[in-house]
Amino acid sequence: MDGNSKDMLKLDNQLCFALYACSKEIISLYKPYLNSHGLTYTQYITLLVLWEQDSLSVSELGNKLLLDSGTLTPLLKxxxxxxxxxxxxxxxxxxxxxxYLTEKGRMLQESFLELPQKMFCNSGIKLEEAINLKTMLNRLLGNIRKL
Amino acid sequence: MDGNSKDMLKLDNQLCFALYACSKEIISLYKPYLNSHGLTYTQYITLLVLWEQDSLSVSELGNKLLLDSGTLTPLLKxxxxxxxxxxxxxxxxxxxxxxYLTEKGRMLQESFLELPQKMFCNSGIKLEEAINLKTMLNRLLGNIRKL
DNA sequence: TCATATTGCATTGTGTACAATATGATTGTA
DNA sequence: TACAATCATATTGTACACAATGCAATATGA
Structure with missing residues (x-):
């Protein structure tokens, strides 16, 4: 983040692009595994929420996932x-x-219990770093959402 | 990132979701300004690259932006x-x-010179923090892309 | 020259975001 | 209680992003 305005317009100097790229690339790491279970990433995080707390309304799901009901409706169908x-x-x-989760939906959780661990190992970063990164992201997210 | 497998499946404990959410929310901050110029975020970062270096092939653009030609072709059209x-x-x-940039495309850069600064102020985080965050993201991105 | 592999772009289909709409619930007021 | 105005929720339609596949041009080797 150096000097003048033109420098800040360089792709490599943009925090936003780093986030955008990182997010896409990590999700693409999930994809092979998720697809083998017939799930997209968004469907996966929806199930994550339901595995934590069943019986939520569409809008409650949307609040947790930061997704619009217009995105959720076809996904849920x-x-x-x-x-x-x-x-x-x-x-x-x-x-x-x-x-509501069906019995089949509840059972599916078993298939994913080891996934976060597996993904984390793939990422090649240290635990401390990951925690640090997640903390910063959550703070940033908090700031943004207040606007 | 505590204890057992079920805890790691909780949404709040997932680094990937923090990235996914942060990326989306920040891009949504850009949108009003970009849309007022008739641009999407992806079109914007494409122009960022061309403003740095004109006359690139589709695949060269794809490499820098981490985008497939199937994404780029309609966008470029x-x-x-x-x-x-x-x-x-x-x-x-x-x-x-x-x-190649047209004269009109080159001129457009002027309208965006102050945008990164403006966005950064909106984010409500400190410069040092932003640099730190971007560094970590780039390292993570580097690790992932080697897989 | 033929066969094969590689490279680069275009096309198609799926998923997501956003805006507009429809419909049911709530609140305030008479 | 009844009615109008407002609010909350979900759905639908449209445009964009992305992945997978196919096709054309080139390079390589038999």
Whole structure:
């Protein structure tokens, strides 16, 4: 991040591009494994949330995942088609669609228990560094979201 | 990054999700400004590269941007339609398409000279932190790409 | 010259983001 | 209680990003 405006326009000097590239490349590391289970990355993180806490509405999922309902609706329909979840419109408030794991969806967690560890080893960075990086990212994320 | 496998499957413990979310959110900060110039983020970083070095082939651009030609071709056609670049098939090797900035494309750089600074201020993090973060991301990116 | 591999771009299909819309719930007011 | 206005939620449509495949041009070697 040196001197003048033109330098800051260089691709290599842009924090945003580093984030953009890193995110894409890491996700592409996940892909082979996820695809072998018929999942995209976004579907995977949706399941992550449901494995933590079942029975969430579309918007609650969206809040946790930072995803729009317009993104989630087709995604959830696919997960439902694969019989990993069920979408049930709430009786009391018919605007709300609640999402439940099926037995098959719950069982699937077993296949992924070792994945984070495996991915971390692939990344070739130290644990301390990873924690440090994640902390900084979360702080940055917090700042951005307040705007 | 604590204890057991199930904990590591929690969304909040995933470095990858922090990257994914941060990248998306920061890009969404760029969007209003980019859109007002009729550009997407990907088109913007493509111009960043061309402003640094004009007259690159599609694959050379792809290498710098970590983008596939399948992503670049339609993108470049749009930039050509907006008369910001020209795509010229190489005389000596007709497989190669070279990309040149037009005068209009070169001039456009002026409009973006202050953008990185503005974005950085919005992010609410310290310069030292940003440098630190970018360094770590680039190292991580380097590790990943060797796989 | 023929066969094979490589390289580079284009095309197609899938996934995601965003804006516009529809519909159900809530609140305030008479 | 009834009604209008507002708000909340999900869906649909459109455009973009990306991956996979196919095709054309070139290079290499038999």
């Amino acid at each position: 696919k997960l439902e088609k694969s019989q990993l979840i069920e979408r049930v419109r709430d009786k009391d408030d018919e605007r709300i669609v609640k999402v | 749009k930039l050509e339609k907006s008369q910001l670049i020209e795509r010229v098939r190489d005389k000596d090797d007709e497989r190669i398409v070279k990309v």
